[in-house]
Structure formats: structure tokens, C-alpha cells
Amino acid sequence: MLTLRFRHTAKGRLSGKTDKAIIGVVASGNLEVLLERVLAGAACEVVIATPLRGYDATWKAVVAEFVERSSPGGLRISINDGGARPDTVYLRLMQGCALMEAE
Amino acid sequence: MEDAATGGQASWFQATARQRVAGLLDPNSFTEFVGPSERVQSPHLDLFDLPSAFDDGVVIGRGKLDGMDVLVAAQEGQFMGGTFAEVSGAKMVGLVRAARDHKDLPQIVLLLLDSGGVRLQEANAGELAVAELMRAIVEARSAGVAVIALVGGKSGAFGGAGLTAATCSRVVVSAHGRIGVSGPEVIETNKGVEEFDAADKALVWSTDGGKNRRLIGGADAFAEDSMEGFRAAAKALLAKPPAFDLKTMQAEQERLTARQKRLGGCDDAISMWRILGIKDPEAIRDMDSKDFAALANGIKEANHDAR
Numbered sequence: 001m002l003t004l005r006f007r008h009t010a011k012g013r014l015s016g017k018t019d020k021a022i023i024g025v026v027a028s029g030n031l032e033v034l035l036e037r038v039l040a041g042a043a044c045e046v047v048i049a050t051p052l053r054g055y056d057a058t059w060k061a062v063v064a065e066f067v068e069r070s071s072p073g074g075l076r077i078s079i080n081d082g083g084a085r086p087d088t089v090y091l092r093l094m095q096g097c098a099l100m101e102a103e
Numbered sequence: 104m105e106d107a108a109t110g111g112q113a114s115w116f117q118a119t120a121r122q123r124v125a126g127l128l129d130p131n132s133f134t135e136f137v138g139p140s141e142r143v144q145s146p147h148l149d150l151f152d153l154p155s156a157f158d159d160g161v162v163i164g165r166g167k168l169d170g171m172d173v174l175v176a177a178q179e180g181q182f183m184g185g186t187f188a189e190v191s192g193a194k195m196v197g198l199v200r201a202a203r204d205h206k207d208l209p210q211i212v213l214l215l216l217d218s219g220g221v222r223l224q225e226a227n228a229g230e231l232a233v234a235e236l237m238r239a240i241v242e243a244r245s246a247g248v249a250v251i252a253l254v255g256g257k258s259g260a261f262g263g264a265g266l267t268a269a270t271c272s273r274v275v276v277s278a279h280g281r282i283g284v285s286g287p288e289v290i291e292t293n294k295g296v297e298e299f300d301a302a303d304k305a306l307v308w309s310t311d312g313g314k315n316r317r318l319i320g321g322a323d324a325f326a327e328d329s330m331e332g333f334r335a336a337a338k339a340l341l342a343k344p345p346a347f348d349l350k351t352m353q354a355e356q357e358r359l360t361a362r363q364k365r366l367g368g369c370d371d372a373i374s375m376w377r378i379l380g381i382k383d384p385e386a387i388r389d390m391d392s393k394d395f396a397a398l399a400n401g402i403k404e405a406n407h408d409a410r
Contacts, residue, residue: 001149022139025119026156027181034139034157051152080154 004048004056006063010073012042016101023099024092031084033096035077042073050081062086066093075100111331115255116279118330120162120177123215126330127253127337128175133166137194145190147225148183156182159190163198165209169338172209174202180217180258187263188222192232196239199250203243211341212243212250214271219286220262233263240270241347249273249344253333254280255326259311261286272347272410273340275333276313276322278392283311305388309372314387317399318376319362320407325399327392345410355409362404379404 014037024032039045046063066072070093077096084092108118109126118126124133137143139157148155160182165174176195178185187195195214202212221229240250252271254260259281260268268274268282276282285293287301300306309315316322326336345351369375376384379402387395399405 001152001154020138020140022121022157025179025181026154026160026183030181032139032156036140049154051154078157080156082154 002050002053004050004059006046006060008044008046008064008067010042010044010067011071013073014071014075014097014100016103018100018102021096021099023096026080026082028082029084029088031079031081031089031092033077033079033092035072035075035096035100037074037100038076039074042071044072044075044077046077046079048079048081050079050083052081052083058086059089062089062093066090070094070097072097109330111334112329114328115277115326115330115333116257116328119181120160120179120215120217123256123330123333124162124164124166124175124177127213127215127334128166128168128173129170133164133175135162135164136198137163143190145188145225147189147228151224153183153224159188159194160185161191161194163194168211168213168334168341171211171341173211173213174198174209175213175215177215178217178256178258178264180219180256183222184220185216185218185256185258185264186220186222187218187229187232187236188225189228189232191222192229192236196232196235199236199239199243199248202248203239203246210248212248213337214250214252214267215256216252216254216260216264216268217256217258218260218262218264219258220264229263233266236263236267237270240267244272244347249341251275251337251340251344253326253337254282254322255313255328255333256280259283259286272344273324274316274322275324275326275336275340276316277326277328277332278313278395279328280313280316281308281311282313282316282321287311306371309388314390314395314399315372315375317395318379318381318387318402318405319366320358320404323410325392325396327396332392345408351409354407358407358409365404
């Protein structure tokens, strides 16, 4: 297993008050994303556990794009990957943010 | 959670364990125990270079079903086939034991089974978990707890999950649900394709599938494949759980003996259904849930006061 860790400073804190949420399932081509509002300020950390090696640059690009677009400041995001494609990863990250923003 | 996946008409078969819990229970009534942020994960999968899940594929907690307090455990059939392992098994065992020991907890346990059996990477722990769970269910039932199995997920209820279902007070199944001990592939591998052709879906579902299980008394209620379908079936069964006593056990033994005598010589499900008095057994496969549930309610074999 490979662990990847990305730290970003988002444009601002994510709105909403939900303190944690989980979306997705660890299955073939899928992943689970656990979001926790535990960081100070606009900090955002994404930690990925994946069985697949050699995709570091792809993960880095997807996470950077996600942070840029949705401004998930304050979140620690933990991922268990089952070999998901980048579009699925991006979708789950956005779904997770929507859950955290929900009233 | 998103409404489309947890609303009354959402498919139980397609849903994840979390969506089933949300769709089955009253809105916002669920409190999870040992949730994903506690990260109680499998200590073994990493050794095999396999990803683990934050909840090890089992969601446990308490909530309300139509206002009644219930405990719930749901297996995630999409993660490692919903398998029993060290953590996933301990969560279910702990929940049932808690109901057994603490009268201030809900005295109803709903087990949303969706499992191929024991996780082979943690086989010893998984086998022990199944044994402990069955014992815990029997002890909880002796203490007056009702334990209801709900089966309608992609992995069915095979191996230890099939055994677990058999120890419950009542069993609900949908057409997509399958209940058995040895799964189709296992039978084919060990006994040959002449014995059981695992690629023949019609054969597999007519044998292990929910309709057959309901007709021959392996399940006490037939649910439509939806959140509302399982909700309604579970609610109806909770009204009258059987006592767990010598009388019930004797009735169950008599029922199984009679079933063996009556149906034991059959080669397939359709010939069993014919013996049960169903006029057009070939039509069962395509019958919709409502018509089928009504037909099953009129079959003597399917409706007994045992278990």
C-alpha cells in the first residue's frame, strides 16, 4: 500500500457546519472519502491510501484541481482507494464537500 | 444523505450499507457506534497490499423504525464481499451482545446481511466471528431480544451469513436476495458443473433466490426491492417475533423434517413449487413482488410458526 499526503492552503474555509461525512465505498474502481472539519483556517490536507503505484502525479493534479475549485479550507480528507479513475475521485470529493456544506 | 439513493422507492439491491440504514430507519434517527472517523480498520489487509475501509465494511448503531427503538448492523457487500473478519465481525458480535446484556438498549436487532461469508485473508478471525455471532444471537433471543435478518444485497447471505440468517428470529428476503451456505461457485468447484451450474443465473436464483427461500419457509416475509419494501416487511414481522423456547425449537425441527420428507427428492425448485400446490410454477420467476407476496402468504410450507 502507498500513502500519499498533500497539503494545501485553500482560498477560504468550506461553508456549512457538518463536522464529518463519508461517501463512496472501497470497491473495484471506487473509493471512500472521509471528510473531517478539524484543521485551522484555510488549511486542507488530503491523505490517500492506494494499492496502485505510479499514479502520484495524477493524484496530485486531481487534488490540486479540487482544492482550487471548491475551496475546502478546514478539512482533513482521508481516502481509501480501490483503484478509482480520476473522474470518480473528483466526483466523490465534490459529493463529500456537498455533504459537509448541507444544513 | 442524498434522497434519490435513500428514498422509499430506491433500490435496496443497488444501495450501499449506509444508504440502506438511512432508507430503512426513520429520518435522522440513526446514531452510529464506532463510526468511520474512529478508524477501527482491519489490521490484516495491509499485509496483503489491499485497501481497508474506515468502518471495515460494517455500519452499526441505533435508531428508530416507525417510532420503535432498534439496533442495526449493516454489511457493505461491495467491500470485500461484505465479509466477516476481525473488526467487521466484532462490531456485529458486540452489538448483539450489548442487546443481550443491557435491557435499557433497544431489544430489537436488525441485521442487514450482504455477505459472501468469511474474509479469506482473515479466515480464522472471520470463522470465530461467525461462531460468536450465532451464539450471541441465540443468547440474545433467549433473553427476549428479537433479531431480524434482512437479505437483498448483491452478495446475498452465504457462508457464515447464511448460517447467521438461520439463527435469527425472523428473515426478510427480496427477489434479488439469495440465502445459502455454499455459494454456487463453491458447489460447482467441488461437485462439478453437472451438480450445479454457477453460470446459469436462472438456476442459481430459482434455487438460492428470495422467491424459493420464501416458498419453502427459509424466509418469513417477502419484500419488494426498495427501502419502503424492507421497512414494511420488517415492521410487520416485529409485531410478533417467536418465543425462543423448547416449543419453538420442536416446531422448527418438525417443520424441517416434514420439508425434507416432502421436498427432499426434488431436483430443482420448480418441481418443489409444484408439490407445494402452485398451479403454474413456471410463472413464479416473472411474477411481480406484490402478486408473489400474496401467493406466498397462501402457501402452507411458507407460513409456519417456528424458527
